Amino acid sequence: MTKLLQSIVDGLGVGSTYALLALGISVIFGVMHLVNFAHGELITIGAYASYFFFLHGGSWWWMPLIIIGSAVLGSVVMELVAFRWVRHASPFTLLLTSFALERLSHALWQIFVSPKQRAFPKPSWVFNQFKIADISFEVMDVVTIAVTGVTLALTAVMFKRTLFGISVRGAAEDFDAARLMGVRANRVISGAFAYAGFLAGIAACLIVMRSPAAEPSMGADWLLKAVIAAVIGGLGSFTGAVVGGLVLGLLETLTRVYLPDIAEGWDKFSTAVVFILIAAFFVIRPEGVFKVTHAERV
Amino acid sequence: MSANNGLVRITRSMLASAVLIAIVAALATAYTRTGGASRQSLIAEMLSNFILVLGMQVFIGNTGVLSFGHMAFAHIAAYATAIVGIPLAAKAKALPDIPFGLADVEFGPLGVTLFAVVITMIAGALFGVAVCRASGLAPTMITLAALFVVEQLVKNWKELTRGAGGLSGITRLQGNTWLWAGAFIALVIAHLFQETRIGRFAIATREDELAAPALGIRLFTARYAAWVLSIGLIALGGSLRAQSLGSVNPKQFTLDSGILILVMLVVGGMRTVSGAVLGTVLITAGNELFRQLGDPQRLDIERFPDLFLGGAMLLAMLLRSNGLLGNRDLAGWLRRRMYRPPPAVDQPAGTAADGAAIQPSTNTLVAREIEVHFGGFVALDGAGLSVRPGEVVGLIGPNGAGKTTLFNVITGLVHEQGGTVALGERDLTDSTPVDIARAGLARTFQNLRLFKSLTVRENVALASMVAGRHRRQRECPDPDVLLADAGLTDWADREASTLDYGNQRRLELARAAALAPEFLLLDEPTSGMSDVETMAMVESVRAVAARVGAGVLVIDHDLAFITRISDHIVVLSEGRVLAEGTPADVRANPLVAEAYLGSSV
Numbered sequence: 001m002t003k004l005l006q007s008i009v010d011g012l013g014v015g016s017t018y019a020l021l022a023l024g025i026s027v028i029f030g031v032m033h034l035v036n037f038a039h040g041e042l043i044t045i046g047a048y049a050s051y052f053f054f055l056h057g058g059s060w061w062w063m064p065l066i067i068i069g070s071a072v073l074g075s076v077v078m079e080l081v082a083f084r085w086v087r088h089a090s091p092f093t094l095l096l097t098s099f100a101l102e103r104l105s106h107a108l109w110q111i112f113v114s115p116k117q118r119a120f121p122k123p124s125w126v127f128n129q130f131k132i133a134d135i136s137f138e139v140m141d142v143v144t145i146a147v148t149g150v151t152l153a154l155t156a157v158m159f160k161r162t163l164f165g166i167s168v169r170g171a172a173e174d175f176d177a178a179r180l181m182g183v184r185a186n187r188v189i190s191g192a193f194a195y196a197g198f199l200a201g202i203a204a205c206l207i208v209m210r211s212p213a214a215e216p217s218m219g220a221d222w223l224l225k226a227v228i229a230a231v232i233g234g235l236g237s238f239t240g241a242v243v244g245g246l247v248l249g250l251l252e253t254l255t256r257v258y259l260p261d262i263a264e265g266w267d268k269f270s271t272a273v274v275f276i277l278i279a280a281f282f283v284i285r286p287e288g289v290f291k292v293t294h295a296e297r298v
Numbered sequence: 299m300s301a302n303n304g305l306v307r308i309t310r311s312m313l314a315s316a317v318l319i320a321i322v323a324a325l326a327t328a329y330t331r332t333g334g335a336s337r338q339s340l341i342a343e344m345l346s347n348f349i350l351v352l353g354m355q356v357f358i359g360n361t362g363v364l365s366f367g368h369m370a371f372a373h374i375a376a377y378a379t380a381i382v383g384i385p386l387a388a389k390a391k392a393l394p395d396i397p398f399g400l401a402d403v404e405f406g407p408l409g410v411t412l413f414a415v416v417i418t419m420i421a422g423a424l425f426g427v428a429v430c431r432a433s434g435l436a437p438t439m440i441t442l443a444a445l446f447v448v449e450q451l452v453k454n455w456k457e458l459t460r461g462a463g464g465l466s467g468i469t470r471l472q473g474n475t476w477l478w479a480g481a482f483i484a485l486v487i488a489h490l491f492q493e494t495r496i497g498r499f500a501i502a503t504r505e506d507e508l509a510a511p512a513l514g515i516r517l518f519t520a521r522y523a524a525w526v527l528s529i530g531l532i533a534l535g536g537s538l539r540a541q542s543l544g545s546v547n548p549k550q551f552t553l554d555s556g557i558l559i560l561v562m563l564v565v566g567g568m569r570t571v572s573g574a575v576l577g578t579v580l581i582t583a584g585n586e587l588f589r590q591l592g593d594p595q596r597l598d599i600e601r602f603p604d605l606f607l608g609g610a611m612l613l614a615m616l617l618r619s620n621g622l623l624g625n626r627d628l629a630g631w632l633r634r635r636m637y638r639p640p641p642a643v644d645q646p647a648g649t650a651a652d653g654a655a656i657q658p659s660t661n662t663l664v665a666r667e668i669e670v671h672f673g674g675f676v677a678l679d680g681a682g683l684s685v686r687p688g689e690v691v692g693l694i695g696p697n698g699a700g701k702t703t704l705f706n707v708i709t710g711l712v713h714e715q716g717g718t719v720a721l722g723e724r725d726l727t728d729s730t731p732v733d734i735a736r737a738g739l740a741r742t743f744q745n746l747r748l749f750k751s752l753t754v755r756e757n758v759a760l761a762s763m764v765a766g767r768h769r770r771q772r773e774c775p776d777p778d779v780l781l782a783d784a785g786l787t788d789w790a791d792r793e794a795s796t797l798d799y800g801n802q803r804r805l806e807l808a809r810a811a812a813l814a815p816e817f818l819l820l821d822e823p824t825s826g827m828s829d830v831e832t833m834a835m836v837e838s839v840r841a842v843a844a845r846v847g848a849g850v851l852v853i854d855h856d857l858a859f860i861t862r863i864s865d866h867i868v869v870l871s872e873g874r875v876l877a878e879g880t881p882a883d884v885r886a887n888p889l890v891a892e893a894y895l896g897s898s899v
Contacts, residue, residue, distance in 0.1 A: 093619040096560075096564055097612065097615040099557065103608030104605065106608070107605040110604065111602070228443075269454060275446045278439070278443050279439075279440045280428075282440050283427075286434055287434060
């Protein structure tokens with residue numbers, strides 16, 4: 001029982017980071033049908049920003065601001081220099097454009113900083129442990145789940161109550177109709193990118209607090225998982241993105257912990273098992289858990 | 299399609315392939331005249347990439363479905379190559395616990411390659427079922443999953459792969475002859491696929507996922523054929539790469555190397571074989587140039603090639619998203635040059651009707667008591683209609699009356715909650731759009747769904763190919779005759795998207811007729827047309843329908859058009875039939891005026 005609860009806490013910890021990233025991907029998909037493979041680069045940008053910040057004597061208290069600020073800026077700039085120019089292109093072109101950005105970001109960090117990992121100090125309390133009823137929690141687990149919870153709650157309020165949130169939801173359902181209602185395309189799209197950057201910035205904070213280091217490829221690994229989570233949830237569905245992220249986090253942790261019990265020596269194939277399950281899921285339900293119907297006339 | 303026609307297509311593919319490989323060979327020879335062995339090995343690398351790019355082109359280029367997972371199958375092929383290509387003594391040392399009795403198996407180069415291709419195609423065929431059944435982005439995600447699964451298998455199934463260190467000592471190929479031969483074979487296969495019926499169907503699914511099934515093209519079959527063939531070529535490339543290097547390791551075919559191949563494909567132009575070849579040559583050259591600019595001793599500028607790849611891809615997407623060549627290619631050019639229209643078309647459309655019109659069938663199209671709800675909204679509430687052979691029935695009604703919904707129910711796009719649809723004896727109530735199209739109902743769409751990047755003739759010829767296979771019971775009209783009837787002969791070689799609006803509508807009509815249908819279903823064929831064009835459309839619809847002996851069911855808002863073209867008119871209002879009869883009857887009916895004008899006149 002303890003083992004189960006422990007792995008659920010771990011799974012939610014990883015899963016909530018996936019959820020933050022997947023939500024950003026889903027928001028952008030909603031407004032412009034782009035699966036942004038460069039979204040993970042915002043983590044890389046945030047990590048390097050905090051590396052440079054520490055290099056010049058920064059402290060942990062200001063770090064979240066630096067990371068989130070740089071991620072938001074990075075996201076908005078991406079839209080401005082690349083995606084704006086291919087906005088009406090096919091989803092295929094959009095996706096490849098984001099892929100090109102990901103490559104470029106990767107190469108630029110390697111050339112201008114270093115292909116090697118650059119580490120910086122971490123806050124001392126991160127891995128402190130405490131126990132509630134035999135289950136040991138790391139401080140970081142609690143911080144992760146709490147921060148994600150608050151962020152998602154704020155997001156939900158924003159999408160329901162603010163004009164910006166409602167515009168984004170409207171645009172996700174039917175962009176042409178939203179424009180006829182007076183929603184400005186440029187403003188909504190820029191705003192969506194800024195918001196996705198904000199979410200990625202929070203994810204980046206949580207990631208670098210656990211392992212305080214920056215390297216060129218760090219965004220790519222998270223990104224692939226986040227894209228898969230967003231697609232599991234149903235691209236364009238905001239609830240789906242969060243559910244997809246949490247499910248993926250739990251699935252990964254649970255297979256790693258329980259697979260050896262079921263089939264001995266199979267722990268080294270846990271990733272393979274997770275991906276076979278995911279592939280099987282897509283065959284049964286290609287549109288994801290939450291199906292998003294787009295206004296499309298025939 | 300006659301045997302003669304098949305021979306022409308094979309000749310054309312061979313010719314295009316020979317020209318392309320000759321150009322590449324000339325460039326390679328010029329490059330390797332100086333510079334020694336390292337230049338030869340660059341050519342070897344380029345040639346195996348060449349085969350991999352063509353492998354990806356066959357699937358991605360023709361179906362438009364993005365795959366990240368092709369490299370997984372290159373990996374499988376490379377390891378299969380190693381397992382039967384390493385001499386027995388060395389294998390006993392490297393893989394002492396090898397399962398499946400593979401310890402005693404060793405083949406020559408041909409055997410190794412065939413073994414790798416067959417094993418990989420079996421794995422690919424199994425996996426392809428999942429990839430090709432899914433829709434939207436799911437296939438791309440499934441291929442990504444394949445990549446991770448295979449990566450973990452080659453790293454951890456140590457009895458078979460020796461884990462992270464990889465396998466070396468594969469009997470190496472002497473020189474690049476095998477690679478050149480492989481590249482030529484890949485070129486011929488990629489060209490030929492685009493000439494086959496199933497290859498054309500795959501292209502149709504890329505152009506429009508909704509229009510292709512409505513013309514009787516099954517998405518799964520077309521994509522699956524492309525997938526399996528594509529995996530075969532990938533296996534050829536992966537196996538030859540492994541035999542050329544003499545070793546394999548888990549880092550050989552990763553997501554990154556897949557992206558290199560993808561960049562080659564999209565920069566040159568993924569839709570055509572010529573584009574794939576151009577991209578391979580350009581990216582290989584650019585990559586090498588940037589490698590020389592960088593300094594391998596210095597980590598920071600060793601990564602110049604990555605910068606080049608990212609930059610090349612971004613520029614291609616921003617400036618020419620269809621690649622440098624777009625839809626142009628050598629094989630397509632040859633196809634147009636070699637095209638000879640059948641003699642009948644040389645006469646004007648009117649005189650060609652020397653008994654050429656096909657007799658209407660004896661089946662009646664009947665929809666009865668159709669009920670459709672969208673949530674709480676009742677779109678159709680017991681509406682029905684029937685169209686007799688060769689008859690033209692107009693379907694009118696105010697906005698929201700359920701006209702298009704009824705159309706979509708009949709053609710299988712919307713599922714009805716109640717009622718039946720039948721064509722003669724055949725019940726079509728729960729059939730899929732593909733089966734309905736093959737049964738003999740061909741439709742057009744309200745907002746035009748042409749195969750945009752294909753030529754006008756290719757659009758019509760595609761439907762003819764479906765008819766040639768699935769509608770043999772009916773006489774199939776010649777595409778050029780239909781183009782003449784629709785007044786499109788002069789535009790036959792133009793890309794469909796470059797036609798003006800009226801001609802695009804006429805093309806969609808001709809394409810539907812090429813299916814040799816028993817009934818044509820036209821959804822607002824005159825929307826957006828001027829009065830003059832609308833009246834011309836009456837003639838086009840009559841001529842085309844008479845040519846194929848089809849009855850017509852037509853929705854339109856233009857009452858002048860409807861009354862002129864229809865033998866019988868059905869008026870829908872709020873999901874029910876309000877009135878029906880001859881145009882004169884309907885015009886005289888006070889209920890109809892009320893429904894249209896909102897009050898009794």
